[in-house]
């Protein structure tokens with residue numbers, strides 16, 4: 024172990040006594056490796072075995088859906104009852120015998136749901152996504168009724184309870200990136216005039232109620248975390264000042280860990296950054312320093328880390344406790360082990376270009392390209408840097424069409 028990475032390599036203890044063996048965390052990565060019924064496949068389970076052997080302290084799964092009628096993507100894992108519990112148990116055991124632990128991330132897409140694979144798209148308010156020529160892929164959402172909101176809150180807790188029973192060691196509410204929780208928080212997408220919209224206290228009610236229901240179901244000692252936006256990066260959206268307030272509210276409720284990210288489908292700040300920020304690596308670190316002033320809850324920041332040195336000095340500065348990464352884990356599945364033993368200092372991430380300006384400039388195929396690499400790793404292969412981005416178009420179109428014929 025390298026002495027110069029003493030912060031990165033040191034264990035971290037949560038207030039409930041959970042020990043994370045080092046500070047490197049795989050942030051959630053939607054693997055789209057569920058089967059048509061939403062169960063985890065052997066490919067998905069293998070992928071987590073490979074990552075668990077790669078030296079991370081904590082692996083957070085890709086988003087698991089709380090409702091089979093509301094999918095973010097075809098082949099999401101869905102947990103709404105105990106149908107798949109035996110397969111979930113096998114997945115939860117994928118890190119057995121290693122120093123890694125696995126937590127799950129749970130989600131509902133709200134309006135960020137592809138129309139073709141969902142019969143009904145719901146959101147806090149009927150505000151459609153604006154994605155230029157791609158807008159038509161997403162149906163105009165129907166505003167949720169009060170009883171549907173209460174049902175959804177119950178679903179988050181039910182899903183978390185089943186995942187705990189399956190043996191996962193912690194859970195994360197997906198409160199970022201413009202999905203349902205984030206839609207409730209944002210005044211751009213939540214224009215309700217009842218107790219679920221309007222003031223920040225009202226917009227935060229949905230996530231606070233989810234947290235409280237989960238805590239009751241999971242018990243005082245089970246780690247519950249949230250991934251939350253530092254901001255939406257859109258005019259009239261969820262601001263940094265509001266985000267700091269919500270972090271304070273969740274901390275006072277007793278949440279165990281807060282992961283900071285940012286952006287939505289309309290403004291994907293979680294994946295890209297200005298050149299100046301890229302050089303400093305962690306995209307959201309300035310915000311995290313502000314958050315640190317209002318909470319003692321463990322903080323993690325994700326987005327942009329590429330070198331062991333940046334991870335180490337960001338931890339040493341004290342604003343965060345854990346370092347999150349996603350794309351580095353996909354192209355370098357063993358990077359934590361290799362950074363900690365000094366054989367790797369930096370990861371280099373280059374997604375091949377299509378030559379089509381509209382696609383390349385917006386990184387439209389990037390997510391799908393990484394998802395194809397996840398499948399390769401789960402199949403026991405190595406990531407393939409030369410994989411054509413055009414493969415992604417074919418594979419994505421195929422799975423959307425398959426699912427559209429079998430939607431719930």
Ligand SMILES: Cc1cc2nc3c(=O)[nH]c(=O)nc-3n(C[C@H](O)[C@H](O)[C@H](O)COP(=O)(O)O)c2cc1C
Nearest residue numbers: 050051052053085086293326327348349350393394
């Ligand atoms: C293929 C892929 C899938 C992702 N899926 C999720 C997800 O399910 N939930 C989530 O919160 N973030 C998801 N993200 C975002 C990452 O967790 C992370 O916030 C983002 O990639 C920035 O971190 P990085 O620069 O280390 O990649 C995904 C990213 C990629 C590349």
